[in-house]
Amino acid sequence: MVSERAGPALLEMRGISKHFGGLQALNGVDLTLHAGELLAIVGDNGAGKSTLIKILTGVYAASEGAITMDGQPVSIPNRRASIELGIDAVYQNLALVDYLTAPENVYLGNELKRSFLGIPVLDNGAMREKAARLLKDRLGISLGNIDQHAFFLSGGQRQAVAIGRALIQETVRILILDEPTAALGPEETRRMLEVVQRLKGKEMGLIMISHQLEDVFELSDRIMVLRNGRLAGVRRTADTSRQEVLGLIVGSIRDGEAEAGAGSAVAS
Amino acid sequence: MSVPAVATGRERQQSPLERYVNILGPVAMIVAIGVVMAIFEPRFFRVTNIRIILQDAAIYMVLGMAMTIVITGAGIDLSIGSIAALSAIVMAIFIKDLNVAVYLALIAALGVGVLCGLVNGLIITVLRVPDLITTLSTDLMFRGLALVMAAGAVLQRFPEPIPMIGRGRILNDAIPVPIIIGVVVLLIGVFIYRYTPLGRYAIAIGGNRESAMLSGINVRRNKVYHYMLMGAAAGLAGIMLTGRLNAVQATVAEGFALHTIAAVVVGGTVLFGGRGTMLGTLVGVVLLSMVTNALVILRLAFFWQLVAAGLIIVMSVAFYSYVERRGKGGSDMT
CATH class of the missing domain: 3.40.50.300 (P-loop containing nucleotide triphosphate hydrolases)
Known part of the structure; x- marks a missing residue:
């Protein structure tokens, strides 16, 4: 092939x-x-x-x-x-990073931002949603509570988040x-x-x-x-x-x- | 202490409340002190006394906000007392000896703070001197400069708004200005921590430096920013201290670095970085100010205050260790 x-x-x-x-x-x-x-x-x-x-x-x-x-x-x-x-x-x-959540880890260094009173601030809501979708749709992983720190994830979940981090860069x-x-x-x-x-x-x-x-x-x-x-x-x-x-x-x-x-x- | 991806009983879910379990310890201590004081010395709860406590805590809140970020980023700053002193002395000399307009002098005080922070940051990141050693040394340098410039004098009687900043009150004389400053700085701190790359990268740098680097984060530049922010906060604290007594000398704010670090750690920020909390720092500064005040009211000698402050730090950190061990199931903690 x-x-x-x-x-x-x-x-x-x-x-x-x-x-x-x-x-x-x-x-x-x-x-x-x-x-x-x-x-x-x-x-x-x-x-x-x-x-x-x-x-x-x-x-x-x-x-x-x-x-x-x-x-x-x-x-x-x-x-x-x-x-x-x-x-x-x-x-x-x-x-x-143990004390960041899965979405925060996925987007680390590539954060999504929105404008708040003219200053760019982190768009935590959008990152949360998109990261959850990415993990679920492309990797078939669901984390239960998306807001828990990476420290509490299992080895496989951590590995998936690490892969998600690479995939987020389209x-x-x-x-x-x-x-x-x-x-x-x-x-x-x-x-x-x-x-x-x-x-x-x-x-x-x-x-x-x-x-x-x-x-x-x-x-x-x-x-x-x-x-x-x-x-x-x-x-x-x-x-x-x-x-x-x-x-x-x-x-x-x-x-x-x-x-x-x-x-x-x-x-x- | 980066943890490799090993699947050992981590599948336990983290409850939303668990994030805040850390500040329960110090909050409990605040309540306990309140109960003890209610029994032994009701004067503790007079409005004037509460105001004194919060006014004292406000200055440490300003310092503690920036220190929380510095420590989260695996740094530490022992030079903040000297930065505050140097900023205050420069401001005082500008006003008293050089007749500079007061607002320019205020900006100069903050500028001196930022500059001192920049010096710390550059020594740490460019010369690669460890944070502790750097700020231990610059603490001496900045203090020395302040002493040289002040030449032993006590400078006093400053124009507004300096006394206003340090001891003024607004809203029918009810709310001290320093408390308002403390609250605003706390809100700024929460904002930085949750909504800016600066805060997020501090967690990443302190928690897993290599991972932060591979994510394209400029670790060194961020570290410099942390120390500049710390310097600005120290400059502001210097202004507040000057205004509080409407007088300043070069020995002001000695011991503030350790007190601030203690408050931050008591609040639940991990001394080795990677994990911090602004609300915890608020609880920490209030707790330490309460203890100091309670011991004064109970007329214990000053030396006992030191003993008590030390005890509280030990108890808090022991409490965190306990929570941590329990959280991990007790087995894989070394």
Whole structure:
């Protein structure tokens, strides 16, 4: 389905390398993401997943490599630039602000305002209403009491609010989910997978980093495996098995370069 | 103390009332003091005495409003007594020695306050000196400047509206002006806290600095604003103090920083930031002023007042800890 698309990919990263002093965190990694698909990135700790994501969100600058969106070269020198390009991330351990409500968290930094005696003031009513609708309609989450502080929300609710925070910027085109289910219990995980499922399709491209291969196989369209900062392989989820992906992760199966080439060939 | 997204028994709903449970403790203490005083010293409830209490509380309310925002943003300002003194001395010298028009002198007092706050804010955000150390140091600097400028003199007999601001009354002599100022400042504080980005970002910065940054909030600029607001409030307090006695010297307002911080914390604002309440601060300043006054009326020595003030702070914070532990089910509190 994805491979049949014409035109340039939503996002292409080519030959991305990053070294911190003598440490080579990433070495010539390629990544292709299409609109409407979910690309899972898997790999052991230290494989370079986080570094790759941080380059995409402007936290780090790549040492080498090129990034294009819709075929146009882009540069992402800082966090602002990545937000303006429509790239946002929901981090695993990025807790919400505990003593703000869900709507206040969702709109943090992007508050809606109205005019009161000529001065712009926060439009808490509108934010409350729109955030509630966003969480319900797009993520299928209802919070019970919308006015309670985030501190009192469950893990899954917090995660949904964090995703809502990214979605509220309507320009978001690439959403990165960093371990969306890592801290959740089984029931909450189930609900979070449904939330991610709802996000799929349409115009947005999703990147999910996860250690949970079950989640990866359930949700992703393609799986990209990183190993020691190199691309170990890209597979279409429908065409691979858990054994193969595990083999790529631990290095017992090696076909990095060839498969990366195939991946981009499929894309173009 | 940012909490990762772990799903452990947090599904309990927060009742609307629960947001205000924190100020129940100090409110209960106010009632208790009232009962004790009703038994032992009914003079406590005379209108003149209530007025004295509220007039005293009003100055701390002005300081406490801004301090609530500073502390919510994970800051602290120990220099406000000295800022108040420096503002007042500059104003006094402008009027007495330089014959500057009184309204210009009032603006100068507020300006000095804002400037002192700006200095604090820049030292903290640009030089990256911790808030506590910065304001501990500038407290000495501002106080020193005030002492140098005043050169030991007591400046007195100021033109209106300075005495009016400090001790005037309106509406048939019934309502002291300082109380009105205190109420207006409280309302401004509530407004800032609920309806402006400044207030909301203070909660975000104090509660989860990294999250605030990733949301695109300019943390450093907001911190500077907090201290400038604090400086302006201290300048206003300096004017009020000058007007109250219609005289001022450079040692005025010593100890005001700790008293204000105590009132804010007693009111339920968390000293480490991220969570605050303006109404709590109102309760805190009234409670502390009541205690001081009650002990004076009961003719206890001044030193006992210190002991009592300390006790109240400890009791309040212990009460919050208790509520917090109970609220979390008692297990995951470290």
